[in-house]
Amino acid sequence: MTPSLLSPSRRVRRTPFSDGVEAAGVKAYTVYNRMLLPTVFRSVQEDYRHLKTAVQVWDVACERQVELRGPDAARLMQRLTPRDLSAMQIGQCYYVPIVDETGGMLNDPVAVKLAEDRWWISIADSDLLLWVKGVAAGIGVDVAVTEPDVSPLAVQGPRAEDLMVRVFGEGIRGVRFFRFGRFAFQGRELVVARSGYSKQGGFEIYVEGGDLGMPLWDALMAAGADLDVRAGCPNLIERVEGGLLSYGNDMTRANTPHECGLGKFCNTERAIGCIGRDALLRVAKEGPNRQIRAIAIEGEAVPGCDRAWPLMAGAEQVGQVTSAAWSPDHQVNVAIGMVEKSHWAPDTALQVQAPDGLRQAVVKQAFWA
Amino acid sequence: MTPSLLSPSRRVRRTPFSDGVEAAGVKAYTVYNRMLLPTVFRSVQEDYRHLKTAVQVWDVACERQVELRGPDAARLMQRLTPRDLSAMQIGQCYYVPIVDETGGMLNDPVAVKLAEDRWWISIADSDLLLWVKGVAAGIGVDVAVTEPDVSPLAVQGPRAEDLMVRVFGEGIRGVRFFRFGRFAFQGRELVVARSGYSKQGGFEIYVEGGDLGMPLWDALMAAGADLDVRAGCPNLIERVEGGLLSYGNDMTRANTPHECGLGKFCNTERAIGCIGRDALLRVAKEGPNRQIRAIAIEGEAVPGCDRAWPLMAGAEQVGQVTSAAWSPDHQVNVAIGMVEKSHWAPDTALQVQAPDGLRQAVVKQAFWA
Numbered sequence: 001m002t003p004s005l006l007s008p009s010r011r012v013r014r015t016p017f018s019d020g021v022e023a024a025g026v027k028a029y030t031v032y033n034r035m036l037l038p039t040v041f042r043s044v045q046e047d048y049r050h051l052k053t054a055v056q057v058w059d060v061a062c063e064r065q066v067e068l069r070g071p072d073a074a075r076l077m078q079r080l081t082p083r084d085l086s087a088m089q090i091g092q093c094y095y096v097p098i099v100d101e102t103g104g105m106l107n108d109p110v111a112v113k114l115a116e117d118r119w120w121i122s123i124a125d126s127d128l129l130l131w132v133k134g135v136a137a138g139i140g141v142d143v144a145v146t147e148p149d150v151s152p153l154a155v156q157g158p159r160a161e162d163l164m165v166r167v168f169g170e171g172i173r174g175v176r177f178f179r180f181g182r183f184a185f186q187g188r189e190l191v192v193a194r195s196g197y198s199k200q201g202g203f204e205i206y207v208e209g210g211d212l213g214m215p216l217w218d219a220l221m222a223a224g225a226d227l228d229v230r231a232g233c234p235n236l237i238e239r240v241e242g243g244l245l246s247y248g249n250d251m252t253r254a255n256t257p258h259e260c261g262l263g264k265f266c267n268t269e270r271a272i273g274c275i276g277r278d279a280l281l282r283v284a285k286e287g288p289n290r291q292i293r294a295i296a297i298e299g300e301a302v303p304g305c306d307r308a309w310p311l312m313a314g315a316e317q318v319g320q321v322t323s324a325a326w327s328p329d330h331q332v333n334v335a336i337g338m339v340e341k342s343h344w345a346p347d348t349a350l351q352v353q354a355p356d357g358l359r360q361a362v363v364k365q366a367f368w369a
Numbered sequence: 370m371t372p373s374l375l376s377p378s379r380r381v382r383r384t385p386f387s388d389g390v391e392a393a394g395v396k397a398y399t400v401y402n403r404m405l406l407p408t409v410f411r412s413v414q415e416d417y418r419h420l421k422t423a424v425q426v427w428d429v430a431c432e433r434q435v436e437l438r439g440p441d442a443a444r445l446m447q448r449l450t451p452r453d454l455s456a457m458q459i460g461q462c463y464y465v466p467i468v469d470e471t472g473g474m475l476n477d478p479v480a481v482k483l484a485e486d487r488w489w490i491s492i493a494d495s496d497l498l499l500w501v502k503g504v505a506a507g508i509g510v511d512v513a514v515t516e517p518d519v520s521p522l523a524v525q526g527p528r529a530e531d532l533m534v535r536v537f538g539e540g541i542r543g544v545r546f547f548r549f550g551r552f553a554f555q556g557r558e559l560v561v562a563r564s565g566y567s568k569q570g571g572f573e574i575y576v577e578g579g580d581l582g583m584p585l586w587d588a589l590m591a592a593g594a595d596l597d598v599r600a601g602c603p604n605l606i607e608r609v610e611g612g613l614l615s616y617g618n619d620m621t622r623a624n625t626p627h628e629c630g631l632g633k634f635c636n637t638e639r640a641i642g643c644i645g646r647d648a649l650l651r652v653a654k655e656g657p658n659r660q661i662r663a664i665a666i667e668g669e670a671v672p673g674c675d676r677a678w679p680l681m682a683g684a685e686q687v688g689q690v691t692s693a694a695w696s697p698d699h700q701v702n703v704a705i706g707m708v709e710k711s712h713w714a715p716d717t718a719l720q721v722q723a724p725d726g727l728r729q730a731v732v733k734q735a736f737w738a
Contacts, residue, residue: 005397006375007408008675010691011494011617012399028374030381031400034494034617039376101506106499125380125403127496130475134500137470137644138507248380248403275506306377322379 012036015061016151016213020221024231032062032125038233045328048237051200052329055159056232057220060197060204061151061213066109066121066129070143073117075273076136080121081111082257082274084267088113093178093193096121097257097265098128103279104253105260106131108245110195112180112206120191120206122152124247135275151213153205155220159227160202166223167216168192172203180206185216197234199242199369237325240334243294243367249305250292250322250336256280258288259338290319290340294364295352297333301326303355310353311337311361318343321352321361330368339363381405384430385520385582389590393600401431401494407602414697417606420569421698424528425601426589429566429573430520430582435478435490435498439512442486444642445505449490450480451626451643453636457482462547462562465490466626466634467497472648473622474629475500477614479564481549481575489560489575491521493616504644520582522574524589528596529571535592536585537561541572549575554585566603568611568738606694609703612663612736618674619661619691619705625649627657628707659688659709663733664721666702670695672724679722680706680730687712690721690730699737708732 006012006029013035015021027040038059041047050056068076078085081096082103088094090113098107098121107128112120121128133145155164164172168183172192175181180193191206207213221229245251251260257280258266268280295311302324311319319339327334335352343350346365351358375381375398382404384390396409407428410416419425437445447454450465451472457463459482467476467490476497481489490497502514524533533541537552541561544550549562560575576582590598614620620629626649627635637649664680671693680688688708696703704721712719715734720727 004375004377004395004405005409006373007397007399008373008673009399009615009618010674010676011615012675014676026373028376030376030378031403032380034400036373040374100502127499130496130500131503133469134503134505135507136503138504138509140507246378246380249378304377305379306381307379307383 006031015059016207016210017059017061017153017217019214020217021059021231026231033064033123033127035062035064037062041231041233044236044325047232048235048328050230051157051198051232051235051238053158054228054230055155055157055163055224056230057217058154058156058233060154060234063122063152064129065148065150065206066123066132067146067148068119068121068132068143069117069146071117072141072143073119076132076141076143077111077119078271079135079273079275080132082266082268082271082277082280084270085111086270090115091179091181093180093195095265097260097262098131099257099276099280100253101276101279103256103276103283105247105251105255105257106253108247108251108260108262112191112193114191120150126247149208149210151207151210153207153213153216154196154202155205156196156198156202156232157200163220163224163227163229164192164203167219175203185219186212188212197244198238199244200238236323237327237334238369240323240325240336241327241330241367242369243336245292245336246323250338255338256283256288258283259291261292288341290338291344293337293339293344294367295321295335295337296362296364297321297324297335297352297354298360299333302333311339312351312353313343318350327368334368335361375400384428385576385579386428386430386522386586388583389586390428390600395600402433402492402496404431404433406431410600410602413605413694416601417604417697419597419599420526420567420601420604420607422527423597423599424524424526424532424593425599426586427523427525427602429523429603432491432521433498434517434519434575435492435501436515436517437488437490437501437512438486440486441510441512442488445501445510445512446480446488447640448504448642448644449501451635451637451640451646451649453639455639459484460548460550462549462564464634466629466631467500468626468645468649469622470645470648472625472645472652474616474620474624474626475622477616477620477629477631481560481562483560489519495616518577518579520576520579522576522582522585523565523571524574525565525567525571525601526569532589532593532596532598533561533572536588544572554588555581557581566613567607568613569607605692606696606703607738609692609694609705610696610699610736611738612705614661614705615692619707624707625652625657627652628660630661657710659707660713662706662708662713663736664690664704664706665731665733666690666693666704666721666723667729668702671702680708681720681722682712687719696737703737704730
């Protein structure tokens with residue numbers, strides 16, 4: 001595949017950290033929520049090794065926030081997801097499937113409960129703001145729905161906690177997984193959660209105010225020099241090994257949460273008022289007919305997966321692969337696919353129509369990481 | 370500015386014409402509605418000259434359609450826009466500002482009235498599908514809102530009509546501006562409108578069924594060989610000369626239609642039920658405080674405009690430039706900006722903070738084309 005150039009325009013938005021990303025020698029981007037998201041610094045493999053052994057600072061400003069603020073915020077939030085939010089406490093983060101009236105996935109964000117009447121939804125790649133605004137306008141609910149000036153910066157890797165402590169203090173160690181605390185930086189309080197789009201551990205700093213972007217970036221880089229901190233980004237190999245799904249790649253509106261293996265985040269019986277509840281009650285009862293699976297693809301390193309690759313059982317298509325990469329640690333091509341129930345059992349042998357020809361593949365029991 | 374590479378992923382969708390685009394030697398892309406949109410074939414300047422003298426075929430599949438189908442389709446459509454649709458006939462296309470409850474622009478699409486109960490909205494760069502689905506779910510209206518398998522292919526340039534006639538027949542000549550007809554290709558009927566994102570004349574073919582994409586692409590290329598038909602794309606220089614706005618570049622949710630110079634497409638008094646009507650009635654009465662203007666920027670060719678450039682009157686910021694390019698025909702940098710009322714009169718001298726320093730600029734009476 002020939003690498004393509006990306007033309008500059010304001011529409012493909014820069015972030016508060018773009019100056020740092022460029023100075024660090026970013027080699028490639030994707031566009032995510034109409035914003036630049038770095039994909040490569042040294043090489044995908046070198047970035048992978050470094051992520052697994054040291055600490056990286058990631059510009060994930062493209063995880064835009066949808067803010068719900070007002071007396072009906074909690075009620076509107078529950079309307080958006082089949083996950084039961086009734087026991088969710090202030091200070092918690094929940095991974096919440098968001099579905100349309102048919103139960104199709106619109107996004108798989110993280111909801112951050114700041115107060116009873118104030119929530120952030122930290123979104124994957126779709127304009128969820130427009131869905132939430134549309135629903136709110138349609139039902140006439142008393143909530144302000146906005147995209148605030150909040151840009152997440154992730155600190156990921158085994159040395160993430162040590163680096164964070166140097167900038168935010170020892171209190172960081174007390175932040176539990178998918179919880180957040182408020183920590184001061186240059187006299188301002190920032191929401192810091194133990195979360196992130198890797199399996200290596202770390203934090204996401206919700207940088208409120210773009211003017212703080214580069215000062216925080218520089219502070220982290222300076223504090224972590226002896227930890228070998230580097231600019232990084234979500235790593236294709238690492239996320240596929242870990243089975244971290246990518247909205248738009250591994251799932252779309254065509255899929256229910258159950259197909260995505262997210263049934264455990266659905267409490268549809270209890271999610272009273274949730275749009276799509278009727279459709280999902282049926283799905284929850286009957287179970288999905290296809291589901292996300294870890295797939296190992298044989299042969300040498302696969303090329304970039306820029307379209308769905310058909311998964312075949314002989315002449316019959318029984319699924320598709322939507323993310324794939326060569327794993328140095330597992331010495332195999334790790335992949336994420338959607339597979340029909342008839343063929344999703346572990347160790348099922350399949351073939352995948354890769355761009356360079358038909359390859360042997362096998363359904364795995366679980367992801368690698 | 371260093372050109373950036375774009376990483377491949379399924380999330381950045383290919384189109385039914387991507388094989389043709391690649392074979393034609395595309396040099397760069399942007400990402401538009403999470404889909405590949407070519408930006409350069411030979412060079413922006415060479416593509417510009419060719420567009421103005423011959424005919425080009427453009428992959429604008431990224432102009433996704435939002436389909437409204439059902440007994441309440443027309444009522445829902447009117448709810449979305451301050452433009453009065455009551456006199457719109459089947460077979461017409463209307464440029465319609467779409468606004469939120471505050472009158473902020475959500476998109477500036479073309480509405481295509483296929484039948485009383487069936488509409489397409491051919492969108493600019495935002496997930497308008499989610500807004501329309503959200504509104505429909507919220508108000509509980511009897512309309513199916515979907516993204517159908519429809520991918521526009523544009524044929525633009527002074528020889529566009531001659532080329533279209535060779536593929537679709539003489540009936541093409543009778544299609545009036547912003548009207549459409551249905552024309553057969555390989556036994557299927559396609560909607561063909563006289564429209565497009567250039568000032569050079571031409572058509573947009575709404576290719577219903579991705580399987581028809583490459584056959585139609587190839588048929589146009591074969592039929593137009595002696596017309597010097599080439600693969601092309603929306604051209605930055607030509608569209609700025611012509612004052613064709615780009616959603617996300619020249620306007621965002623922060624702007625009303627009136628600020629964008631689209632007040633003539635608002636009949637807010639008569640657009641009963643339109644979301645944002647209250648806010649826009651006020652704006653229509655008082656007029657905007659800033660508005661889109663053609664701006665000429667002095668000096669040599671400007672670099673790519675990847676962020677808003679402040680427009681200054683001495684030490685005071687009075688606007689911003691959001692699209693700019695060197696025009697070979699006008700021997701000046703043509704630009705689109707948003708300017709405060711105090712400084713928007715024709716011939717007002719301003720300064721623009723370009724990346725390479727402060728430049729003299731002047732507000733023009735009108736766009737160039």
